[in-house]
Amino acid sequence: MRTLKVDWPACRARGLCFEVLPEVVRLDDWGYPVVEGPVTDDLLGSAREAVRMCPQLALRLVKG
Amino acid sequence: MTSVVTLGRGPLLLAGSGPELGEHRRRWGPLARFSATELVARCRALDLRGRGGAGFPLADKLGAVARGRGRPVVVVNLSEGEPASHKDVTLARTSPHLLLDGAVATARAVGARQVHLVTGPQGVAELEQAVGQREERLRFTFHRAADLFVAGQSAAVLELVAGRPNLPVTTWQPSAHSGLRGRPTLLSNAETFAVAGVLATAGPEAVLRHGTPLEPGTTLLSLDGDGPPATRQVVEVAHGTRWGAVLPPSRLDAPVLLGGYHGTWAPAGALHDLPVSRRALAGAGLTLGAGVVLPSDGRCAVRRTAELLDYLASQSARRSGPCLNGLPALASAFREVVDGRPRLDEVRRLAGRVDGRGACAHPDGTARLVRSLLVACPDAVDGHVEGRCCR
Numbered sequence: 001m002r003t004l005k006v007d008w009p010a011c012r013a014r015g016l017c018f019e020v021l022p023e024v025v026r027l028d029d030w031g032y033p034v035v036e037g038p039v040t041d042d043l044l045g046s047a048r049e050a051v052r053m054c055p056q057l058a059l060r061l062v063k064g
Numbered sequence: 065m066t067s068v069v070t071l072g073r074g075p076l077l078l079a080g081s082g083p084e085l086g087e088h089r090r091r092w093g094p095l096a097r098f099s100a101t102e103l104v105a106r107c108r109a110l111d112l113r114g115r116g117g118a119g120f121p122l123a124d125k126l127g128a129v130a131r132g133r134g135r136p137v138v139v140v141n142l143s144e145g146e147p148a149s150h151k152d153v154t155l156a157r158t159s160p161h162l163l164l165d166g167a168v169a170t171a172r173a174v175g176a177r178q179v180h181l182v183t184g185p186q187g188v189a190e191l192e193q194a195v196g197q198r199e200e201r202l203r204f205t206f207h208r209a210a211d212l213f214v215a216g217q218s219a220a221v222l223e224l225v226a227g228r229p230n231l232p233v234t235t236w237q238p239s240a241h242s243g244l245r246g247r248p249t250l251l252s253n254a255e256t257f258a259v260a261g262v263l264a265t266a267g268p269e270a271v272l273r274h275g276t277p278l279e280p281g282t283t284l285l286s287l288d289g290d291g292p293p294a295t296r297q298v299v300e301v302a303h304g305t306r307w308g309a310v311l312p313p314s315r316l317d318a319p320v321l322l323g324g325y326h327g328t329w330a331p332a333g334a335l336h337d338l339p340v341s342r343r344a345l346a347g348a349g350l351t352l353g354a355g356v357v358l359p360s361d362g363r364c365a366v367r368r369t370a371e372l373l374d375y376l377a378s379q380s381a382r383r384s385g386p387c388l389n390g391l392p393a394l395a396s397a398f399r400e401v402v403d404g405r406p407r408l409d410e411v412r413r414l415a416g417r418v419d420g421r422g423a424c425a426h427p428d429g430t431a432r433l434v435r436s437l438l439v440a441c442p443d444a445v446d447g448h449v450e451g452r453c454c455r
Contacts, residue, residue: 005236006232006421007423008384008385008423009232009233009381009383010234018259028386028417029235029390029393030389030390032386034417034421052448060236
């Protein structure tokens with residue numbers, strides 16, 4: 001089981017994480033990600049892509 | 065045992081003697097040397113927890129630092145970014161050598177050669193004087209924190225010590241594993257180090273003389289810390305002391321904000337039956353935080369909370385989107401409640417929008433404050449929504 005963690009000072013609400021991983025990420029009133037729940041094994045590929053795609057490198061997959 | 069002494073005097077940590085090392089040694093005795101294992105055991109026996117607000121067991125932190133890779137460093141945090149907190153500066157003026165003894169004992173135990181002392185923007189002359197008298201072969205370095213609410217947050221403190229802006233950053237590992245320049249870093253609040261200083265000089269018996277079997281020792285409280293200077297007090301009380309011995313009954317009859325601006329409102333009258341105890345307060349859904357206690361000053365708790373929310377929104381480091389956007393939105397929705405508009409659901413929704421979504425606990429603490437008011441003072445809040453101030 002992994003969790004998506006956001007580096008908040010780095011995040012600029014570009015929203016690519018939501019496009020790549022809508023199963024886990026929603027966007028709030030201002031376009032910043034809301035991480036809802038853990039990343040299950042079937043979503044691991046998409047989650048890794050979201051981490052790679054983030055233009056601010058503001059996402060990490062952490063254990064737990 | 066109950067002991068409430070105002071401003072700079074107290075039964076243990078505030079029984080200090082100022083910056084004279086000779087006088088301090090006569091009072092507390094020589095500084096013993098401990099291995100990391102011995103010091104961890106002593107801290108564990110007293111269940112010594114960090115006094116900066118989070119209450120993390122010092123034994124765990126010490127153990128992690130001692131096991132870490134690379135030469136550790138010690139960081140003493142007395143920056144007190146919260147305007148209502150004065151306990152650490154009071155401690156550093158009254159018993160500077162006691163907190164230095166704690167820093168030296170822990171530094172020696174984990175093999176650190178460098179101790180960083182982080183004060184508020186004004187510095188503490190007595191502490192600088194006391195450092196000048198120390199004879200240990202350690203490097204003491206002073207740093208002054210920015211005048212900002214979040215400047216005292218642990219990651220922000222480490223940024224300052226590393227020579228970067230004194231603002232919170234995202235940390236991916238506990239600083240005990242990888243803190244300052246990747247070194248194992250023992251960062252704790254000044255009061256925590258002072259208790260360790262008692263352990264390393266007079267010994268655990270001196271701590272055990274106060275408090276309860278489950279919570280030995282004392283704790284420092286800042287009372288009325290954001291009121292007029294003449295009303296501010298720092299007191300040292302034994303754990304287990306009844307709140308009635310700390311505050312007059314009339315003030316316990318009104319809501320009390322415990323734990324400062326990131327704290328929790330205790331309902332009117334609730335503290336009559338509770339002791340000064342982190343455990344007992346946690347059982348009642350309350351937090352003592354870093355010991356900031358704000359009883360009612362005659363203003364209604366709802367209006368006071370609205371003012372605090374405005375202040376906290378203004379104190380965002382402005383680098384995290386949810387904090388930068390969410391706190392002003394939360395403060396403004398709450399203002400509408402105060403002015404009699406039915407926006408409580410929006411307040412709850414926005415509290416959920418900021419909670420857990422920042423590099424530090426600033427958004428979480430702000431959400432905690434407003435939620436605790438809704439729990440502690442529902443009638444007063446409803447009164448405002450219906451267009452009546454409770455006062």
